Each structure stands twice: as C-alpha cells, then as structure tokens.
Amino acid sequence: MPPQEPSSHQPNSLFLYILPQKSSLKLTTIRTKSSLKMNLTKRKLILLLVFVLVGASLLRVLKITISTSYFPTSEMDQNTGNHPSPAYGNKILSEKELQFLSDIVLQKSPCNLLVFGLEDQYLKLPFINKGGSTVFLEDKPEKLIKMNGNVDGTRVFRIRYKTSAKEAYKLLKHARTHPSCSLRSGIRMLTSKCKIALNGFPKEVLKTKWDIIVVDGPGGDGPDSPGRMGAIYMAGVLARAGNNGTNVVVHDVDRTIEKWFSWEFLSEKNLVSSKGKFWNFRIAQKQKLGSLTS
Structure with missing residues (x-):
C-alpha cells in the first residue's frame, strides 16, 4: 500500500x-x-x-x-422689413475706402468739393483738391478747430440739425407726399414747409455748383443722433443744381437710413461705383425728373 x-x-x-x-x-x-x-x-x-x-x-x-452698438428697430425698419445694421462708433475708413474717395476727387481736381462731416481722414482732401474749393459742414464745435492752418480755398461752416434718426421714416413719408420737398422744385423753392430740408445753409453753399458732394455726417449711430436724412436730401437737391455729372458719395451705406435715403433721393439707377461702405452716385444736372426718386 x-x-x-x-x-x-x-x-x-x-x-x-x-x-x-x-x-x-x-x-x-x-x-x-x-x-x-x-x-x-x-x-x-x-x-x-x-x-x-x-x-x-x-x-x-x-x-x-x-464691438457693435445696438440700434433699436425704428418705424422705418418695421415697415420695410429690413434689419438695421450695427452702427460704428469710431470713424475709421479702410485704406481701400480712402483711396476710392481720393481717386474720385483726383479725377475732377481742381473742383468744387462739399463734405458733410469733418473727420480726421478727410483733412487730406483739401490738399488733393489743391487749387479748387473745399467746404466742410460740421455740427460739432470741437471738430471745427481741426482746420487751423488749412490750405487756401478751404472753408468750414457749422450747421445745426433739428431732426433725429428715430424720425427717419416719418420724414421719408412726409417728403414723398409734400410738394415742397419735390426734387424738381430746386434750391429756390426750398421752404420751411419741407421738414427734411436743412435751413440756415450758408449762401455760399447754396449758390455754388458742386462737382463732388461727400455725405459722412452728421452722426447717425443711434436713434437720438441727428441722422443723415437731411444731408442726403440736400445733397440730392444741390447735385441736381450743380455742374453736369455731380458725384455724390455716401458713406455708411450698410445702415438702414443711409441706404434707403440714398435710393430715394439719389436714385439707384445713378449708382456708378462702390467700395466698402461707400456708394458713388453721378447725378446729371439736366436729367428728366419724372418722379421724386429720379
């Protein structure tokens, strides 16, 4: 075992x-x-x-x-269905925009140049237009001192705006229906009855036949700012009384007011070029004005 x-x-x-x-x-x-x-x-x-x-x-x-400021929806936006574009507080032209404007002035220099708004980058325009007449229209007193030591033939006038951007649509309806606002009436027929017309213009400005008109003022960056309704309207009136083929250059056309009032008083069919936020219209003095938007 x-x-x-x-x-x-x-x-x-x-x-x-x-x-x-x-x-x-x-x-x-x-x-x-x-x-x-x-x-x-x-x-x-x-x-x-x-x-x-x-x-x-x-x-x-x-x-x-x-980086963008809010622009409340106005009556104009409600009626047109357009959304307002953001406003830009700092006025800085891009190099391409500045070159675009400079080229337009160079093509006609020396000429009669009228500018709504006095921005730093526009201080070079009198030198480009040397030998011509350059006039700035500005509503802010602090900006008027910028032109000290300016070149010959340059003038600066202070003008006052009594409107605000929030009234834009009401002013547009008024201009469309009131006979005194018709573009066919001309400068001599401008009266206080037309609420969109700017009063207190220097006689020198009204009598001059302008070759180029630039609209980059007054401020339009909020509902309580003056807005450019009157400036664009007056540019349309002055251009039709100016030299044949007056150029009207409007800045900030990405915004509702600038866009709609340019179409209304300068006419989309007169748009000849654009760059960035600039639209360049050419208004013929003797064009037939069949309607307010001609």
Whole structure:
C-alpha cells in the first residue's frame, strides 16, 4: 500500500483550493473599480468639453456685443422689413475706402468739393483738391478747430440739425407726399414747409455748383443722433443744381437710413461705383425728373 499523506498536509490542500477563488474575486473587484474610474473620467472629459464650447460661444457673443452698438428697430425698419445694421462708433475708413474717395476727387481736381462731416481722414482732401474749393459742414464745435492752418480755398461752416434718426421714416413719408420737398422744385423753392430740408445753409453753399458732394455726417449711430436724412436730401437737391455729372458719395451705406435715403433721393439707377461702405452716385444736372426718386 502506498504510504498515506500525513494529516498535517490536509489544511494546505484546502488553502491551495481556496486561494485561487480569493484571487479571482480580488481581480474582479480591481477590474470593476478600474471600469468605474474610466467611466467617470470619460464623463468628466465630456462635461469639460461642453463647458469649453459653451464658454467659447459666450465669449464670441460678448465680443460681438461690445464691438457693435445696438440700434433699436425704428418705424422705418418695421415697415420695410429690413434689419438695421450695427452702427460704428469710431470713424475709421479702410485704406481701400480712402483711396476710392481720393481717386474720385483726383479725377475732377481742381473742383468744387462739399463734405458733410469733418473727420480726421478727410483733412487730406483739401490738399488733393489743391487749387479748387473745399467746404466742410460740421455740427460739432470741437471738430471745427481741426482746420487751423488749412490750405487756401478751404472753408468750414457749422450747421445745426433739428431732426433725429428715430424720425427717419416719418420724414421719408412726409417728403414723398409734400410738394415742397419735390426734387424738381430746386434750391429756390426750398421752404420751411419741407421738414427734411436743412435751413440756415450758408449762401455760399447754396449758390455754388458742386462737382463732388461727400455725405459722412452728421452722426447717425443711434436713434437720438441727428441722422443723415437731411444731408442726403440736400445733397440730392444741390447735385441736381450743380455742374453736369455731380458725384455724390455716401458713406455708411450698410445702415438702414443711409441706404434707403440714398435710393430715394439719389436714385439707384445713378449708382456708378462702390467700395466698402461707400456708394458713388453721378447725378446729371439736366436729367428728366419724372418722379421724386429720379
């Protein structure tokens, strides 16, 4: 008979039998904890990614809000269905815009040049138009001192605007229906009955036959600002009384008022070129005025 294993070895056999079960349980527990950690890590990464995307979107919206000013919806926008464009507080022409305007002046220089608004970048226009006559019309007193030491043939006049941009649509309806506002009436027929016409113009401005008229004033960056309704209307009247083929150059045509009043009083069919926020119209003195928008 084979010798029997001592009884003292039996516990060891039991230990060897139980040990693999304990190791398996421990390994399963480790794997479960590892899986939970991985799931939690994935969730954290997803949440972090969501927060980053939301934060980036909020920063983008905030940047746009700060860089553009809000122009409340006016009666004009409600009636036309157009959304007002953001207004730009700082008047800075791009290089292409400035070159565009300079080229127009150079083509006719020396000439009679009338400018609504006195911005820093326009101080070079009298030098481009040297030998001609350059007149600025400005409503803000602090800007008038910019022309000290100006070149010969340059004048600056202060004018006052009694309208506000929020009245734009009412003024447009008035001009369309009131006979005294008809462009066919001419300068001599301008009266106080036409609410959009600008009063108190210097006689020198009214009597001169202008070759180029630039409209970049007064301010139009808010509902309580003067708006350029009257300036564009007067540019249309003066251009039709000026030299044959008067150029009217309007800035900020991305805004509702500038766009609609230019179409109304300068006529889209007279638009000959554009660059950036500039529209350049050429108005023929003897063109047949079949309607207000001619």
